Amino acid sequence: MAERTARTRVTAADIAREVGVSRATVGFVLNDTPGQTISAATRERVLRTARRLGYRPHRAAQALASGQSRIILFVLPDWPLDYSMRRYLEEASLLLDEAGYGMVTYTPHPGGTSRPLWESLDPDVVVGFTAFGPEDSASLRASGVTRVIPAPDESEGLHGAPALTAGPELQVRHLVEQGHTDLAFAASADTRLEELVRERGENAHRACLDAGARWHGADFIDGGDPGALVRRWHEEGVTGVVAYNDDVAAAVVGAALRAGLDVPDDLAVVGHDDSPLASVFVPALSSVRLDTGALGRALAGRALDEAQGRPRERGHIEVRAELVRREST
Template sequence: MSKANTRRVTASDVARAVGLSRATVGFVLNDTPGQTIPEATRARVLAEAKRLGYRANTSARALASGRTRIILLVLPDWPLDYSMRTHLDEASLALDEAGYSLVTMTPHPGGQARPLWETLRPDVVLGMAYFTPEQLDEMRASGIEHIFPPTPADEQEPAQELGFVEGPRLQVEHLLSQSRRRLAFASSPDPRLADLAQQRLALASDTLRTATGADFAHVGAIDESTAAQQVEKWLGDGVDAVVAYNDDIAALVLQAALRAGTKVPQDLAIVGHDDTPLARLLVPSLSTIRIDNAGLGRYLAALALSAVNGEDAPAAGPETGATLVVRETS
């Protein structure tokens, strides 16, 4: 293949092909604001650029505009479960529609990889969890102007906008409304989820103490190897309801209870969290907490776009709350 066939198509090539000035074509290809270019001219330029195989020089555009059109989302070291995947898919789609790319990274303890905020120079860095003071200092030293959350965890309240407060509260209140009085909390043994599981336990415990003056009768981590023994112990001590960290943990509790011959929900009520497809497929189907993960993804995208556009952050709407879904286990 000759060099002529592999040379990158430039805006000047498009300008020559359509018989317009390089400036006019540049305004169209860069979508420069404030220009009064007829729509027919704009359409002709874009059509010719597509025919010639023109691709924008993103590096040059970033230098000229000061923007890379990249949003970096820093993820906690959590499993990429159903809820997280839904959240990320929707955020990525919303940002793509606005002309931005969503890039994710997950810092690992002891990791040696160079942070992507240093190499990509994103327009915004978002965190699914609070950043450490050291991370915030590193980002600002790298020239990152837009960071959310902008302050570390010890300077903020728990992330109520993500539905973490409403979910555990609704789990407990629902079970109490069913005249359940001896509750257990089934947590996750995954060390990556320890902080989040502890947060949900604390919120559920506060609700229970406020309503009854009592604490959970039992708290324990559940996995496939311990579920049967743990649930048998709880049932033997009179536990009549279980608040589960998520639907996966609730499913393990349900399986153990049914294998022990326990009637659900007559003798043991169970409420999960996240409303995954599993919750609907179980028999009996699982009562759970629904979080609008797609809505949260769009909200996350809106936060990023408001930052790069110099606008006020959007107010949290109903998509940031939680809803109780009552099925057959309660």
Template sequence: MARRITARDIADEVGVSRATVGFVLNRTPGQSISPDVQDRVRATAERLGYRPHRGAQTLARGASHVVLYRLPDWPMGHAMRLHLAEFTRLLGEAGYAVVTETITAAPAVRPLWEVVDPDAVVQPVPLSEEESRALATLTITRVVAPTAAVDEAAYGLVEGTRHQVRHLTGLGHRRLAFARPGDPRLAGLAGLRATAAQQEARDAGCGELVVVDTPASATEAVAALAEVTDAGATGVVAYDDDVAAALIGAAALAGVAVPAELSVVGHDNAPLCDLVVPALTSVWIDHRDLGRRTAEAVLSLLTDRDAPTREPIVTHLAERCSTAPMPPKPSSPPAPPRDAGA
């Protein structure tokens, strides 16, 4: 392995002190170093392939200009990709590099926040007690993470689910089901959304939700669909668009008409919505806007920017063909006329 080029190598090559090299490469103001020496130092650094030592820079300026975004162990779906892309773009424009890490059940040999020494830590789920204790032992005091249900709503984790329920109850559906994903990594978030859906349904005067687990395969999802229809549910609140698409596929296999017999509403408005038949109605949140809000919250901690105002999450409905009003119950046929001679 090639030896790392240091400031001492540049100093020996140019014939100046190591301090002079440091002043030039760090552009330290107030130094009387001739332009010729400065040019030779920079040219030699480039020729030798010198790269500044991140740890030394961090110690020198008291900041790493790195932000650690800790991602839950969820599949990287359409919504999170939009959120993270906007967050990374805005932090990059402000001069910060974003490093991502996936939070897993198995603890790392050494937490990444100890390796990169970030200026801030961000994650869209609350810190565990163990994580809070670990951060307390470090110098990282800038943390952006939800701490309560209201914060979870602010991150867009459950507000869209409430909109799904409102859409179906607004169409007259009173017996609803919540379809969870089969991926065990999503059990925590699915539980939050199921609870939010149940509360919204109660507020609308509906009974208990039917909660079913939905495999990604349409064939395997037929059993989940049977649970929904056997319980008399006429509307399904799906965890996300993938789950909704699996149920629509299962309905096609089982001969259940969507939306005539069963309305299905997805979550996230992914490109998939226009590809399934019937096209999927979906609730969505502007995840680019959520990425912007998260970036602004971080930058307000790292710079002299004002803290962003707490704006309510706005959810949107992309109404397509998979939901329809609850059909009226058929009226009883009129009683036959009584026989006058009877």
């Protein structure tokens, strides 16, 4: 037999010629087709020859034959890929991989001109972090994508799940329990996070009013020196700050220390996400810990149910949220 070049794909027909059996027999063995009367010896010869020749299945052909691409497309919001989002994606990818599915992520950008990835990828399931709008829903239908999470009749995406919005309430409650009755919200100035920042700020305001504490409003931390803002808060009597995330919390704590304030006696600050920064920062940051890994696994499980035609649970996914107490409060 002529020596193969590195670029030549080994086919089932090549294996059939080597073993001396039909192409159909090789196909039955490689696909583990049930109900076939193929001897164990022949099956072993086919598999051994496939390994020796370096056979790799043609995924496109398999997808055409089975009607499945075994690809799950996750459509992500245009947010920074922070610690929580990475944990979410890592756990979802791991679970899907164990089930024999590949995960592909796609982030549409406002004003972008590229075609939606589902129009060319042919995924088995499309998963959105937020609900799909009318235009995207129409594009999904036109592309033949029928398995979508959340479905068109599910109006709320993952970012509205109770556990994902419970953080500000935990932050406020913790500060009030520590004796702080004048609170402010430190917001991220990243415009990509505008909706989530607004949502957390509103939840913090509501929790503050429910607790009987005084609300001093929300201010943006833009990555520069927030020293003037921290001094103004101190002059207004603010003693507790609810931070959008741990990065913002670290910026506030650093500014407070540079301004000569004691943390937490003069200003207590609580972050959100419990990223690795929270525990190594000095002083260590109190923070809200969300089990976003569990969220990723749960959503991947729902995607697998959808892909394999099993009944899929709807509604919110339960995600554990807890307040981790450290030096900053």
